[in-house]
Amino acid sequence: MIRYVLKRTLSLVISLAVASVVIFLVIEVAPGDPAAFMLGLNAQPDTVAALRTELGLDMSNPERYLAWVGGMLTGDFGTSYTYRTPVGEMIADRLWVSLPLALYALALSTLIAFPAGIYAAARRGKPGDMAVMGATQLGVAVPNFWFAMMLVLILSINLRWFSAGGFPGWEVGIFPAMKALTLPAIALALPQAAILARVMRSSLIDILGEDFMRTARAKGLTRRQALWRHGVRNALIPVLTIMGLQFSFLLAGGIIIEQVFFLPGLGRLIFQAISARDLIVVESVVMLLVFSVVLVNFLVDLTYAAVDPRLRNRT
């Protein structure tokens, strides 16, 4: 096991190193000069040059790469070109919106998907199953940003139950803040819930066909008891894997939803930063997202290996 952990850790480190180089290269070749962007139409060339020096943009690329990576390793993400504040602080601020939103959406998605998936599996082939499966087919097919627009149209503009966007901040209280995140969370959660419900159902159906389930039935448990005591628990492993992947997706995938609802989260930060060519912010946010995905995969792999020793020998 230790060997396996070491091997996976090494591969984690290599992945991150390669990712950082790729991110840096891609972003550095992007055309557009942050200094020119900030100074606008009437700026004179010498003014732009002065600002480039001030921002450290006249250093060579390897120097800037090393400064960036070295800084990140010591917890210093650098200073934003446009906002002139530490990038680490900006990201932390935005995470206070994006992270709760992702968790909220994940919770909603689980709350919808688990009962739906279990119900469908238990009633396999019957009308109830068909209805749930039909609904999930629809859920998978709906683009989340369009669903968000429809929610805004109906619940905000027509019924005025929710405000159509913006975030009041946590300091006004948990309830108003959660209320502001509700529509975005629903829009994000729905397609994910549809996927999760399908995984839950098929995983449960597989388990129900296993020998130990028949044994459990033979021991005198009712179908329902067997389903809950043995089935659901065993079906959870693939479901949790998907949830792990979905969490990273929700964190990054909120970008468009954050645009629709005007939430000051990571997604908006990256959009603003790209359009202002605030390269250091773009690099750091992308790196953070990559890091979270790689880390989640790593943890999922380790959990699997701990549960199932056979997996340790596979890559």
Add this chain to the structure above:
Amino acid sequence: MTVIPRKLAFASALALAAGIGSAQAAQTDITVALQLEPPHLDPTSAAAGAIDSVLYSNVFEGLTRFMADGSVVPGLAKEWDISEDGLTYTFHLHEDVAFHDGTEMDAEDVKFSLDRARAEDSVNAQKALFTGIADVEVVDPLTVRVTLSEPDGSFLFNMAWGDAVIVAPESIEGIKNNPVGTGAFKFADWVQGDKIDLVRNEDYWGDAPALEEATFKFISDPTAAFAAVMAEDVDAFVGFPAPENLPQFDADPRFTVLRGSSEGETILSINNKLQPLDDLKVRKAIAHAINREAIIDGAMFGLGTPIGTHFAPHHPDYVDLTHLSQYDPELSKELLAEAGYPDGFKTTLKLPPPSYARRGGEIVAAQLRAIGIETEISNLEWAQWLEQVFRGKDFGLTIISHTEPFDIGIYARPDYYFQYDNPEFREVMDTLQRTTDPEARSELLAQAQTIIAEDYVNGYLFQLAFPTVANAKIEGLWENAPTQATDLTGVRWTD
């Protein structure tokens, strides 16, 4: 534990109820929404109009200032003397003016601000406003003498810009995140990506504003903007981004809609050095192929004033030259044939993000297609637009609103992105620079406007409107936008 006598409690409840029913003291806080968030808070080192939209006149003040009608009036300088030769301006400053950090505002600060803006390593985005200054001299703590290298008819106008506000050397270090000015409001807090809070400056040297607190909220998405106003999450939206929604606000008694005009001449810029656009006949053909009414109607839902030259129609010296470029596709085809392009040609149309450009661009493309000119549209972000179009001059056509006030001077810069090079025009502008007599200036400006209209330098589309939607109980907001500003000093709630 204090026991409140029941009678008293009852009485206070009554009073409370009465208070709700009767006329309350007018509200003293306001939430104003703007589309763009400032990148930082130093108006003297970035072109971002969003900085001025929050801070101009509220937090920072200059020697002179713009009023809502675009006129230039005394600001921190209460009066000034101009020498006979027009080279020396002696400004007399207001007494007892203090910065928000308590330090005094005096002639040294004025000298510091102007010298900083014109210095070698200055990062002022409008450095050209200051290049005419030869020397700044402190006469006494309340008197500053500015010497120009040559007479400049627009010097007082230049000093009213947000880029020319007075800052203090003591607080310059942290200005980007903690702006310290002399204005009627003090900076309080900035939640990045969301809002900026200002509070009333109780020690303000001028008339105290009615508002005690002001919050600027940033909502870039037009749909969210619509919803935020509808839900009354914001009290006013200055520069409302979706003209298509204005009729809905008109119909709602809760709101007033101000349809002001901005300084933005929205033009179809033409690369005057690129073949075949370097041919006057071709540019004239393009100008006649454009149906301004359709563009204003289709892209701006009717909001905007047609222009025939690069000048704001609300300016007293504006000359209506739209007749030079009437919509006449038949004439366009003839002109193209005369120029040697009977079957038209292909060119690029590069569009920056605002909806006037994106929507207007699609309409222009359709109108040009009708006379045989095929355009390849590419939608660019601002950074790409600046790089490719503005600096790289790698474009055929583009649509852009030139929002700086009184910016016809850009046509005298042959290296400016549309690359118009006409010595006759430059001569007129040079003369204008040296002329202070209003009538002669007026004449010269009319001449300048006519030259660029007859040269069909660019396709002149419309003056960008500046819509503001506000709670009907608010008064004192600027209707027009003579400069990018949201001056709250005169804003109040009416009940």
Add this chain to the structure above:
Amino acid sequence: MKSRSLYIGAILCIVVVFGALISFVWTPFDITLMDIPNKLQTPSAVHWFGTDHFGRDIFSMIMIGARTSLAVALVAVGIGMGIGVPLGLWAAARTGGWTDEIIMRSNDLIFAFPSLVIAILITAVFGASAVNAIIAIGIFNIPVFARLTRGSALSLWEREFILAARVSGKNAIRVSVEHILPNVMNLLIVQGTIQFSLGILAEAGLSYVGLGAQPPVPSWGRMLADAQTMVSLAPHLALIPGFAIVISVLGLNLLGDGLRDLFDPRIRVERT
């Protein structure tokens, strides 16, 4: 139920593909012509789906928009299969070796990048266009097909008929092409259908944020973006392109499920 998904899916797909194909020769209106006085009309006998903010016929735009969506998604799946499948076969043939390790780790790496962010970056670097949208979506299809191919090829390599082929002197490439590939084909078709539907969703998302096909080429995602500020004025502007997306994606998914049941119900399809 099996055949029902297949039929419903096939019918929906045929409707969309048919609409796209007809649009090459005929649409009710010419969408290059603007008719601004007649903008934002609700559906009527003349304009079946109404008109947009430039007075263009929405029905015609939906037809031509289908072309954009299908073309982008199809080419993106092509890129994913064209590169991913050979890589997967190669990795499986060299299992345990460094080639396998490098291929699979690069796949993991691509998977780790938030796809939308990268798509935005790609278009920010190279400009927004349908071609760059295809590349951005295509790149993320590569690891999906590579993993799937490698996974099922690995189990095939243990089978006797493959051993027999190896013994008869065929090299790894020939074995992969002649024996492994035909046996994973069904699986690839099913996954391809699913990726196709995801491609349509991705194209809509990219166009919605302005990074897909550029005007005047209509695209469903951009129609939604254009409709956004007018949603309270003219809801049909947002409803109709949304339904078009849902119908195509639903059709492809049902078709995929139906095909899977037809070929082999045990096949598992990745859907995240």
